[in-house]
Amino acid sequence: MTASTGRHGDARPSMQDVADAAGVSRATVSLVLSNTPDARIASATRERVVAVAEDLKYRRDLVASGLRRSRTDTIGLVSDRIATAPWGWAMVAGAQEAA
């Protein structure tokens, strides 16, 4: 099993960790893992980056990604009775459908 901490004592592997192990730049890792169209990256390199990311159990940091893109892909619903009102579930379902 993978050891729990990395170079800075952090539990999560970073994009830089993937880049180091795969022998590519962080930009290349980003392009491969975000499936950026038109990125000219050799298929062997692409395959290696995907494999190393899986090997290191790398997961995108959705909070950091949201900050960078100014978009969290998250909808917040604020109400005082949303859980108990009889129409609460329908409100959530409607919001989800509209999104």
Place this chain on the structure above:
Amino acid sequence: MALRRTTALVEADARSYERRDPPRWRDEAWRDPWVVADPDCRGHHMLTTARVPDGPPWAAGVIGHAWSPDLRTWQVHPPLTGPSGSGQPEVPQVVATGPSHLLLFSFVPHGLRHGGPARRVRTYFAPSRGPLGPYAIDRAVPVGPDATFAGRPIRDRRGRLHRVAFVNRGPGGFVGEVADPVPLDQLLPCERDGHARTAGRGT
């Protein structure tokens, strides 16, 4: 509960193995010890996840080896395998199946030798005549069609081997459950006289 810091019984020997060496790799490769008795009653052998210091790290994962006469003092020996083509073959285990032995481990194979593009981490096996190999780890084949991690062989009361494994991820993301035992001979690619075939695969 108070934790007491202890000294490791055995550590990677820098002459044969990579020690923790960021930024080459973020964490220690030498881990996941699996101990088996020597077939000739000469002490015990330890198989570990390990990586050699030469070559690109993403391909330099090997099965490490140490030996002990008494389970207290350990000598580190050279790797039991060549580079796997992956960074870290994890959770190695050896099980005897009739006249042969199987090495089970988990890794993310990539490259043409494994028949296609990178896939998710899953359990693989490599056969051998003895517990110390030789194992053609770079030609290992999957244990079953499903993507399980840390597959472990266990024997039922009648002596039949089963695989118990951790379901890492499914279509919806992380699963994190232990799969039901599956008879090992149903998961290996071919069978002969009740034992996994040991010769001719992938050569």
